[in-house]
Amino acid sequence: MGFTLTKFFGGDRGDLSVKRAARQSPDQGRGRLAGNFARCLVGVSLLFLATTSILAAVPKRVLVIHSFGRAAPPFTTASTAFESTLTGEMGEAVDLDEVSLDVARYASLDLEEALVELMRKRQARWQPDLVVPIGSPAGIFVAQNRDRLFAPSTPVIYTGMDQRRLPAGVLQHNAAFVGASYDLPGLVEDILQLAPATTNIVVVIGATPLEQFWTEVLRQEFQPFTNRVSFTWFNDLPFDQMLERSARLPPHSFMLLVLLMRDAAGVSHNADEALRRLHEVANAPVNGFFRNQLGMGIVGGRLYADDAEGAESARIAIRILRGESASNFPARILPPSPPQYDWRELQRWGISANRLPPGSIVQFREPTAWERYRWRIIGAVSLCLVESLLIFILLANLVKRRSAERSLTESGNRLRAILDTAVEGIITVNDRGVMESVNPAAEKIFGYSAAEMIGQNVSLLGPANQDLAILLVAGRSKLNGNGRDVRGRRKDGSEFPIDLTVSEVTLANRRVFTGFVRDLSERRRSEIESRDLRRALTHAGRVSLLGQLSSSLAHELSQPLGAVLRNAETAELLLQDPSPDLEELRAIIVDIRKDDQRAGHVIDRLRSLLKRRDLELQCMEMDTVISEVVSLIRSDASVRHVGLEFVTARNVPMVKGDRIHLQQVMLNLIVNAMDALNGSLSGKGRVRIQLGPVLIDRVEVSVSDNGPGFPDGTIDRLFEPFFTTKENGMGMGLPISKAIIEAHHGQIWAENGPLGGAVFHFTVPICKNGDAA
Amino acid sequence: MNGARVYVIDDDVSFLSALSRFLRVSGFPVSVYSSAMDFLSDFQRTGMRGGCVLTDLQMPDMDGMALQQSLHKLGSTIPMVFLTGHGDIPHTVQAMRGGAEDFLTKHSSKEQLIDAVKRALARSEEQEAERVRQVALRAPFALLTDREREVLQHVVKGELNKQIAACLGIHERTVKLHRTNITTKLKVHSVAELTRMVQQAGMFDSP
Numbered sequence: 011m012g013f014t015l016t017k018f019f020g021g022d023r024g025d026l027s028v029k030r031a032a033r034q035s036p037d038q039g040r041g042r043l044a045g046n047f048a049r050c051l052v053g054v055s056l057l058f059l060a061t062t063s064i065l066a067a068v069p070k071r072v073l074v075i076h077s078f079g080r081a082a083p084p085f086t087t088a089s090t091a092f093e094s095t096l097t098g099e100m101g102e103a104v105d106l107d108e109v110s111l112d113v114a115r116y117a118s119l120d121l122e123e124a125l126v127e128l129m130r131k132r133q134a135r136w137q138p139d140l141v142v143p144i145g146s147p148a149g150i151f152v153a154q155n156r157d158r159l160f161a162p163s164t165p166v167i168y169t170g171m172d173q174r175r176l177p178a179g180v181l182q183h184n185a186a187f188v189g190a191s192y193d194l195p196g197l198v199e200d201i202l203q204l205a206p207a208t209t210n211i212v213v214v215i216g217a218t219p220l221e222q223f224w225t226e227v228l229r230q231e232f233q234p235f236t237n238r239v240s241f242t243w244f245n246d247l248p249f250d251q252m253l254e255r256s257a258r259l260p261p262h263s264f265m266l267l268v269l270l271m272r273d274a275a276g277v278s279h280n281a282d283e284a285l286r287r288l289h290e291v292a293n294a295p296v297n298g299f300f301r302n303q304l305g306m307g308i309v310g311g312r313l314y315a316d317d318a319e320g321a322e323s324a325r326i327a328i329r330i331l332r333g334e335s336a337s338n339f340p341a342r343i344l345p346p347s348p349p350q351y352d353w354r355e356l357q358r359w360g361i362s363a364n365r366l367p368p369g370s371i372v373q374f375r376e377p378t379a380w381e382r383y384r385w386r387i388i389g390a391v392s393l394c395l396v397e398s399l400l401i402f403i404l405l406a407n408l409v410k411r412r413s414a415e416r417s418l419t420e421s422g423n424r425l426r427a428i429l430d431t432a433v434e435g436i437i438t439v440n441d442r443g444v445m446e447s448v449n450p451a452a453e454k455i456f457g458y459s460a461a462e463m464i465g466q467n468v469s470l471l472g473p474a475n476q477d478l479a480i481l482l483v484a485g486r487s488k489l490n491g492n493g494r495d496v497r498g499r500r501k502d503g504s505e506f507p508i509d510l511t512v513s514e515v516t517l518a519n520r521r522v523f524t525g526f527v528r529d530l531s532e533r534r535r536s537e538i539e540s541r542d543l544r545r546a547l548t549h550a551g552r553v554s555l556l557g558q559l560s561s562s563l564a565h566e567l568s569q570p571l572g573a574v575l576r577n578a579e580t581a582e583l584l585l586q587d588p589s590p591d592l593e594e595l596r597a598i599i600v601d602i603r604k605d606d607q608r609a610g611h612v613i614d615r616l617r618s619l620l621k622r623r624d625l626e627l628q629c630m631e632m633d634t635v636i637s638e639v640v641s642l643i644r645s646d647a648s649v650r651h652v653g654l655e656f657v658t659a660r661n662v663p664m665v666k667g668d669r670i671h672l673q674q675v676m677l678n679l680i681v682n683a684m685d686a687l688n689g690s691l692s693g694k695g696r697v698r699i700q701l702g703p704v705l706i707d708r709v710e711v712s713v714s715d716n717g718p719g720f721p722d723g724t725i726d727r728l729f730e731p732f733f734t735t736k737e738n739g740m741g742m743g744l745p746i747s748k749a750i751i752e753a754h755h756g757q758i759w760a761e762n763g764p765l766g767g768a769v770f771h772f773t774v775p776i777c778k779n780g781d782a783a
Numbered sequence: 784m785n786g787a788r789v790y791v792i793d794d795d796v797s798f799l800s801a802l803s804r805f806l807r808v809s810g811f812p813v814s815v816y817s818s819a820m821d822f823l824s825d826f827q828r829t830g831m832r833g834g835c836v837l838t839d840l841q842m843p844d845m846d847g848m849a850l851q852q853s854l855h856k857l858g859s860t861i862p863m864v865f866l867t868g869h870g871d872i873p874h875t876v877q878a879m880r881g882g883a884e885d886f887l888t889k890h891s892s893k894e895q896l897i898d899a900v901k902r903a904l905a906r907s908e909e910q911e912a913e914r915v916r917q918v919a920l921r922a923p924f925a926l927l928t929d930r931e932r933e934v935l936q937h938v939v940k941g942e943l944n945k946q947i948a949a950c951l952g953i954h955e956r957t958v959k960l961h962r963t964n965i966t967t968k969l970k971v972h973s974v975a976e977l978t979r980m981v982q983q984a985g986m987f988d989s990p
Contacts (some may be wrong), residue, residue, distance in 0.1 A: 565841060572889030573801035579893045580805040598804070605797055648841050 069103035070331045072096065073138035075152060076110040077145030077170075077220070078271055083282040084316050085145045087302040088170040091320025092142065092327070100328050107136065113147040114218050114272040126155050133159055140164070140327055144320075146171035147220055153180040165336035169323040170316065173341060175223075186330070187341040188323040190315040192299070194231040198239065200311030200349065201264045201297055204361050206764035210263040212242045214252060214288065217274045221245065224268060238765030248275035249284065256292040263294035267308070282306060295359045301350070305374055309359065310351035318344050364705065368659055435527035443467050443479030446522070455508075455529050457501035468525070473499050478510075478525075498527065506531040551674060551746040565645035566612045570605035577602050615642075618670055625671055625753050629664045629777035632672075632701055632709055639676040640699065652684050652695040659702025664777040665709050667754050672774065675747040675758075679713040679770045682743065686717035686768060707776055708756065714769040719762040728760050747772075787904050788834040792816045792850070793866070794842040798889070802837070802866075809897060811904075819845035823853055833911050835884065835903035840867040851881045860910055862903035866891075920984035926968045934961040936987055939978045 074092070078085055097104055109129065111122075141164055143152040149168045152159075153176055156166065162184065168176060169188040181187050193199075201208055213228060215221050225245045232241055242263075244252045252273070256265060270284045282303070289296050289307030298308035300316050322344060330336050349367055353375040356363070363372070429436055435452030439445050448463045456463070456471050463470070472478035476497055498508040509528040514521060577598045584590045584598075615638075640656050647654045680697060687695035700712045720728070729748045751758040751772045758772035789811045793799040796817060803813045816822040819842060825831070836854075840847040847865050854861060862884040875886045884906060885899035927935065937947040944962070948955040971977045981987065 568889045569795045569798050573795070573798040575890060576798075576801040576805045576893075580801070580808050583805075583808045594804070594808075601797060601801060605801075608797070644843060645841055648843070648846055 069105040070100075070140070071105045071107065071136065071138045072140045072142060072327065072331070073133075074106065074108040075141065075143040075148040076108060076112075077143075077147035077149075078114050079110050079112050080108070081280060082114070082271065083280060084269075084300040084302055084314075085170055087300065087316040088320035088323070089144045091317040092144070092169070092324045093320075095321040095324035096327055099324065100331070104331075107138065111147055111151055113220065114216075114278045117147075117219060122151065126158060129159050137161065138164060140330055141166045142323065142327065143168055144170040145220075146175035149176050153177050156180075165330050167323050167327055167330070167336065169319055173343075181341060182337075184336050186326055186336045186339040188319055188326060188344070189342070190319045190344040191346050192314045193312055193346070194228060195234070196312045197266060197268075197297070197299065198232055198235050201266065202239070202764060203367060204309060204311070204365055205262070205264055205295065205359070206365075207262050208239060208264045208764065210240050210242060210260055212244060212256070212259060212263055212265045212294070214244045214265060214267040214270060214284075216270045216272045216279070217245055217276075218272045221269050221271060228268065235765070246274045249273045249277060249279060253287060253291050256288055256294070259292070259294045265292055265294055265296040267296060267298045267303070269299070295355060295361075301347070304350055304352055307355065308352065309355040309361070310349065310373075312346055312349050315344055315347050318347070364703065368661065368702070368704065433528075435525075435529075437463075437468065437471075437525045437527065439468050439479070439523050439525070441521045441523070443469065452527060455500075455527060456498065462501075471498055473497055473505050498529075551678065551742060563612075563616070563642075566642070567609055570609040570612075573605045574602050574609075577605075625668045625750075627666050627668055627754070629666055630669055632662060632665045632667075632711065632774060633658055635667075635669055635672050636676060636699060636701055636711070639673050639680065643677065643680055647684060647697070650684055650688070650695075652687050652697055654680075654697050654699070656699045657701070659700075659704055662701055662704055662709055665774040666777045667774050668750075671750045672754070675750050675772065676711075676713070678743045678747050682770075683713055683715035683717070683768065686715050704776075705773070708773040709776060710771055710773050712769055712771045714763050714767055716765075716767040719766055719768050720760065725760055725762070729758070787908065788812045788814055788831075789900055789904070790814050790816065790822060790834060790836045790838075792819055792822050792836065792838040792842075792847075794818055794839060798839075805893070805896075806837075806900065809893075811900065818842065819847070819850040819853075823850065826854070826859070827857065833907050835862040835864065835900065835907050837864045837866065837900060837903075840865050840878075848877060848881070851878065851883065855881070862906045862910075864899045864903050917985060920980070921986065923969050923980075924984065924986060927965060931961050931965050931968075934958060935965055935977075935981070938962065938965070938974065939981050939987070941974075 074089060076082070076085065076089060080086065080089075093106060097106070109125075111125070138160065141152060141160060143149045143166070149171045152166060152168070164184075166185040167188060168181070168185060171189065173187055173189055198211060201211060215225050215228070222245075225243070244255070247255070249270070259265070265288065267281070267285055267288060270279045270281045272278045285296070285298065285303055285306050285308070295309050296307055297311060298304075299314050301313040302316055304310055304313060322342065326339055326342070348369045348371055350371045350373060351366060353372050356372070366372070429449040432449055432451055435455045436449045437445055437452050438447045445463050445466055445468050448460050452463070453460055467479055469477045469479045478496075496508055496510050497505050499505050507530040509530055511526040513524050515524065581595055581598050584595055636656060640654060644654055676699070680699065683697040684695075687697070695716065697713065697715050700714070701709065703710055729744050748758050751774075755775055756773040758770065760768065760770050763769040789806055791799060791803045791806065791813055793802065794817055799815055799817060803815045806813045816825070819838065822836070823845070836850075838847045838850060845853070851863055854863070860882075863882070864885045864887065865878050865883055866887050866889055878886055884903040887895060887899055924932070933951065934947060937950065942950070944955050944958045948958045951958075966972065966977065969977065969980065971980060
């Protein structure tokens with residue numbers, strides 16, 4: 011192990027004052043020898059100065075031990091933050107010394123022994139008041155050699171490392187620990203969240219013992235993902251080969267730079283520089299692990315707060331230097347910071363902001379032209395506007411007269427065009443009910459030609475018992491502006507329902523009534539039929555779903571009923587005693603009542619599911635809707651050895667929906683997912699229900715499984731009636747679900763998940779202000 | 784009934800309290816757990832001995848079957864009685880194969896329940912007595928040295944001194960010396976007696 015030893019004074023004032031104190035003594039002596047009063051006066055005042063500066067500033071000594079060199083990111087981030095916070099917030103001089111183990115270049119036991127020797131000699135002259143190892147190699151070094159290097163009273167702050175790397179028990183003796191939380195599987199999850207199509211993750215990591223350790227840990231932590239993504243490990247490549255391979259990665263790759271202190275060829279690297287070069291050549295997005303890398307080319311995610319770690323260590327260091335005992339500080343793990351992303355990278359790789367988890371922070375957003383030149387644009391546009399306005403006023407005066415002449419004929423033509431192409435029949439009558447004009451649609455609806463209608467009374471178009479003339483003219487007060495179903499009569503005598511809207515216009519003291527007529531016969535029939543059918547189907551779907559849930563229902567009911575039985579038996583036993591325990595009996599009765607209510611609730615819930623009913627949209631918590639379904643179905647899942655997982659995004663707003671119908675959709679999707687996993691008694695089957703993400707006006711819900719997924723060519727047909735891939739399936743569950751979701755103004759779709767298995771998504775609209783709660 | 788405790792496990796708190804109340808009033812010492820995990824960690828921590836487990840079959844996280852397997856792995860033979868909301872044949876078969884003492888539905892009559900618990904506790908007591916007996920039988924063997932135990936293993940297989948000597952690579956005279964020591968320490972007079980003693984103590988049964 012080689013090392014670089016440098017010594018510098020963190021506080022300039024401290025430096026000067028110490029040197030001044032040392033220099034001034036001979037000065038003062040000379041002053042006395044000369045016997046010069048003035049000099050003496052100066053001497054005395056200097057003496058005074060010297061004394062005060064010695065008293066005020068015996069700087070605290072802090073020894074920082076680096077694992078790698080001083081310029082070895084990411085470790086440098088923690089040490090720089092530590093030093094700057096320490097000197098900035100201490101409020102007095104600090105004497106900072108440092109040692110680097112430089113393990114990337116020189117990791118060997120004899121060099122470590124030599125370093126201990128050297129440090130023993132150094133520390134014999136300069137005993138630190140506090141020792142701060144940064145990074146786990148330094149931490150282990152201090153933990154092992156502490157007794158030989160420092161007095162037991164010298165406190166230690168271990169930072170920039172994982173606590174598990176330290177030998178057991180080292181934190182018990184006059185030591186503090188500052189770490190930041192991190193989530194290794196989260197590294198992969200973050201990537202899959204950003205780019206769900208990812209199939210290959212390239213892990214860039216070096217070959218020092220520390221990096222070898224982490225390679226092993228990562229392999230284990232990433233193991234659960236290996237059936238969904240393949241991992242390519244660069245740990246045994248020299249850096250130039252890493253660069254070469256990064257430039258031609260297969261599509262759907264994502265790089266993950268964890269650490270690069272020394273590559274497999276034995277060349278040491280500056281990880282920031284390595285990141286810059288990888289980013290330059292890579293044909294896939296790059297992600298990192300440390301927060302300091304954001305802005306250097308990584309996309310972002312949950313990042314390790316190395317800077318915060320250094321700053322927090324410095325704050326604890328200050329308190330220890332001011333006299334608090336290091337043992338007073340419990341091991342401090344900084345909480346995770348919100349995920350952060352680099353806007354430029356998101357743009358570059360076409361990652362939509364919708365994919366980011368809620369609460370994300372997006373940095374380095376480049377201002378749009380509008381944001382950048384807002385005032386200039388506003389100024390220029392305003393000027394143009396004022397000029398245009400003046401010109402416009404002048405021109406308008408001129409044009410006004412001419413256009414007035416033209417507009418009469420023009421608007422007449424336009425009206426004619428509208429009337430001719432309207433789908434609704436439009437009929438105008440005078441105040442006696444005589445038809446003055448009809449459009450082609452009216453001809454089509456009633457079967458008369460325009461010539462046959464104009465000049466006739468409008469009652470021609472209605473059945474005998476319902477005079478359209480009265481409805482149009484005399485009954486106008488009731489009808490005006492309101493649609494209402496009335497009946498019409500065609501030329502062939504057949505009657506049919508129509509929708510009639512009437513408006514009245516007064517033209518030159520003459521009242522004209524316009525009737526808008528819509529033929530309801532065809533539409534109404536199919537509407538009624540499809541509504542009835544849908545209701546019957548959804549009901550049938552629910553009944554058959556409940557049939558499939560028999561095990562859950564039995565469980566739900568047998569729990570409270572079993573409890574009631576046992577409690578009743580216990581009460582009987584107690585009553586055989588001549589002086590029964592009344593307290594216990596009372597408790598039993600309370601319990602029996604509670605269980606009875608519980609069974610009642612189960613039955614109520616069943617009944618509401620079994621009832622045939624229309625859709626009633628209300629504002630409600632989707633979370634509760636799903637939780638109820640999950641608790642209902644949990645028992646069936648356990649019988650089928652399927653793991654159920656329900657995760658929800660934070661702060662999901664209320665949605666507008668019908669609880670029962672949405673529960674039916676959820677039940678259907680979950681039962682489908684469990685069916686897809688059938689036959690895997692291995693217990694590895696999982697169904698994951700996810701509430702979120704929350705989009706602008708809607709909430710997405712998804713149900714995914716880790717089964718075989720959809721066979722090719724089936725996805726498009728899933729929602730067709732009677733299409734089924736199950737042996738005894740009806741093929742109605744998904745069409746019904748689709749009808750329900752569409753009646754909610756939502757969407758439902760299916761896909762094969764990025765990690766295998768089938769995924770169903772649907773959306774439900776968010777409640778707006780004013781929607782019924 | 785020292786140690787003859789009934790460990791009741793059910794994730795349904797109200798059923799758990801009703802069941803444990805019933806057993807308590809019926810005279811059994813009862814401990815309750817609302818999850819198999821809780822019980823398992825208590826079991827490992829205290830190294831409890833004796834008693835029986837009365838557990839719900841269907842529970843989130845770890846169900847009754849998984850608990851049975853975990854206990855097996857820990858080498859425990861604590862008798863288990865399963866309760867289920869509904870009779871489920873595959874599960875019953877699996878549980879019985881795993882050595883379940885009984886399999887009851889949640890609506891079983893109190894007599895069935897009490898009988899099952901009593902049977903399980905009786906089995907547990909037998910197992911405990913058997914264990915104590917084995918310990919007592921094995922005690923004298925502790926006096927033997929490792930070498931003597933090795934020689935003994937060959938002797939009870941009926942091998943001759945010559946064979947034993949060849950097998951262990953020692954002199955026949957040394958084998959004789961070891962045999963004398965063994966019979967003296969175990970206070971037996973014949974090979975037949977020695978063999979019976981070894982068998983009863985289950986000395987060389989596979990662990």
